[in-house]
Amino acid sequence: MAYLLALDQGTTSSRAIVFDADGRVRGLAQQAFAQHFPAPDRVEHDPQDILRTQLDCAREALANAGVAAREVAAIGIANQRETTVLWERASGRALAPAIVWQDRRTAVECERLRAAGCAEDVRARTGLELDPYFSATKLAWLLDHVPDARVRAERGELAFGTIDSWLLWHLSGGRLHLTDAGNAARTLLFNLHTLDWDPVLLKRFRIPPVLLPRVVASSGVCGETDPALFGAAIPIAGIGGDQQAATFGQACLAPGMAKNTYGTGCFLLMNTGHVPVASAHRLLTTVGWTGVDAAPSYALEGSVFMGGAVVQWLRDGLGLVKRASEVEALAASVPDSGGVVLVPAFTGLGAPYWDPHARGTLLGLSRGSGAAHIARAALEAIAMQSADLVQAMARDGAAPLAELRVDGGAAANDLLMQMQADLLGVPVLRPRLLETTAFGAACLAALGCGLWKRPQEIATHWQLDRRFEPRWPAARRDEARAVWVRAVERARAWAQD
Numbered sequence: 331m332a333y334l335l336a337l338d339q340g341t342t343s344s345r346a347i348v349f350d351a352d353g354r355v356r357g358l359a360q361q362a363f364a365q366h367f368p369a370p371d372r373v374e375h376d377p378q379d380i381l382r383t384q385l386d387c388a389r390e391a392l393a394n395a396g397v398a399a400r401e402v403a404a405i406g407i408a409n410q411r412e413t414t415v416l417w418e419r420a421s422g423r424a425l426a427p428a429i430v431w432q433d434r435r436t437a438v439e440c441e442r443l444r445a446a447g448c449a450e451d452v453r454a455r456t457g458l459e460l461d462p463y464f465s466a467t468k469l470a471w472l473l474d475h476v477p478d479a480r481v482r483a484e485r486g487e488l489a490f491g492t493i494d495s496w497l498l499w500h501l502s503g504g505r506l507h508l509t510d511a512g513n514a515a516r517t518l519l520f521n522l523h524t525l526d527w528d529p530v531l532l533k534r535f536r537i538p539p540v541l542l543p544r545v546v547a548s549s550g551v552c553g554e555t556d557p558a559l560f561g562a563a564i565p566i567a568g569i570g571g572d573q574q575a576a577t578f579g580q581a582c583l584a585p586g587m588a589k590n591t592y593g594t595g596c597f598l599l600m601n602t603g604h605v606p607v608a609s610a611h612r613l614l615t616t617v618g619w620t621g622v623d624a625a626p627s628y629a630l631e632g633s634v635f636m637g638g639a640v641v642q643w644l645r646d647g648l649g650l651v652k653r654a655s656e657v658e659a660l661a662a663s664v665p666d667s668g669g670v671v672l673v674p675a676f677t678g679l680g681a682p683y684w685d686p687h688a689r690g691t692l693l694g695l696s697r698g699s700g701a702a703h704i705a706r707a708a709l710e711a712i713a714m715q716s717a718d719l720v721q722a723m724a725r726d727g728a729a730p731l732a733e734l735r736v737d738g739g740a741a742a743n744d745l746l747m748q749m750q751a752d753l754l755g756v757p758v759l760r761p762r763l764l765e766t767t768a769f770g771a772a773c774l775a776a777l778g779c780g781l782w783k784r785p786q787e788i789a790t791h792w793q794l795d796r797r798f799e800p801r802w803p804a805a806r807r808d809e810a811r812a813v814w815v816r817a818v819e820r821a822r823a824w825a826q827d
């Protein structure tokens with residue numbers, strides 16, 4: 331039997347899963363790692379923590395599965411995207427903490443570039459917003475603030491990478507400096523149309539080209555692991571940003587199919603086929619994957635910064651629940667939120683608003699409001715933000731959504747999934763395997779190493795757990811949406827000054 335090892339390097343934890351050739355989970359390991367918030371607008375990870383936890387998980391998952399490295403046909407990597415690492419080529423040592431995708435320290439620089447009239451051109455080239463979310467301004471910040479970094483970069487001593495590149499470098503003992511087009515497409519430095527680094531953008535963001543990884547196919551053998559790591563060299567045959575990987579793992583292979591992942595944030599991606607569809611409503615156009623069909627696949631994406639993280643805040647910030655899973659019973663103990671609306675713009679608002687100055691807002695409180703109403707409002711906010719994305723996609727002329735496939739930690743919440751179906755007016759489909767990100771990475775690797783022959787094989791492994799049917803009439807939906815729109819207006823631009 332041949333096996334696949336999927337590495338899922340997420341924002342709050344590293345995971346590894348061993349799948350067999352029929353797509354069944356054989357072994358799993360997960361390790362959380364420290365989140366660092368050195369200032370209100372900063373979020374950092376220690377790149378060494380990322381590496382250590384990821385390698386530990388890989389070894390533990392193999393041990394749990396009772397699988398030896400030589401039995402693994404290929405490794406697939408899925409990773410938190412945009413998070414930026416700068417390291418020294420000679421030693422493989424990171425020069426500074428990784429700047430995480432949620433970090434807003436470069437908001438002012440993005441504003442300066444927008445004021446200089448760059449946003450439209452950047453959008454046309456990259457499909458992205460000029461927002462601190464993406465890697466380019468984070469990398470420029472590192473080059474400007476780490477002592478000697480810019481000179482050393484110019485001399486070719488340093489390497490830049492998103493987390494896929496950082497892992498690949500160390501998995502290969504420093505031999506591979508690579509990324510895939512899906513990850514590259516999140517940097518603000520990559521041209522969606524030429525599928526290569528864009529010289530105009532490199533100049534605009536002041537990035538020396540010598541820092542950049544080589545772009546390879548998302549699915550295809552790109553190298554192998556250092557034999558010292560797992561006891562034998564393992565081919566590496568899949569690379570995907572975690573949201574792209576989840577879209578692949580959800581078998582959203584045909585244009586118009588969409589998935590939403592409810593993790594720390596919410597990420598809704600719709601496959602648009604082999605053409606990049608430009609958004610007029612501030613969604614992102616992104617590369618899905620390459621190397622699967624002759625032409626690359628593209629997606630329209632909406633990214634919400636606070637998804638399941640709202641529930642973490644109820645737990646850690648307010649102490650309303652002890653565990654995230656308890657929020658469902660608390661919210662279900664009241665029939666509605668009693669007029670309470672929470673806009674969780676704790677780190678600004680992502681798509682379709684892109685307002686780094688919006689802040690969290692709790693509205694409609696009365697003497698009767700209690701913890702349960704706030705919990706319910708928090709779940710509604712997650713569903714409302716996702717509905718904003720679907721609405722923007724419809725306004726962009728996307729085919730009406732027939733169904734939404736869901737995954738991620740918070741998709742386990744039945745009440746939230748029912749709210750989502752009610753608010754969208756389409757069925758929400760939850761698969762049995764919620765680890766679709768890791769599964770997608772395994773699928774990219776299985777096809778990349780030739781273990782699987784056709785992408786359609788993925789669909790044969792996708793199994794339904796539960797289908798949530800919409801129950802609200804359109805009028806009720808519109809009413810609820812109108813209240814939400816008013817609440818979002820109150821939250822916007824709050825921290826402008």
Ligand SMILES: Nc1ncnc2c1ncn2[C@@H]1O[C@H](COP(=O)(O)OP(=O)(O)O)[C@@H](O)[C@H]1O
Nearest residue numbers: 340342593594638639641642655738739740743
């Ligand atoms: N039953 C639940 N209801 C609502 N949210 C939940 C539930 N279980 C977990 N979560 C939330 O889901 C998130 C974890 O999901 P996960 O997919 O592991 O995230 P990530 O990959 O971003 O680290 C956390 O933010 C947590 O608060």
Ligand SMILES: O=P(O)(O)OC[C@H](O)CO
Nearest residue numbers: 340341410411431593594
């Ligand atoms: O680690 P996740 O699952 O929260 O995903 C993070 C995204 O890739 C950020 O764009």
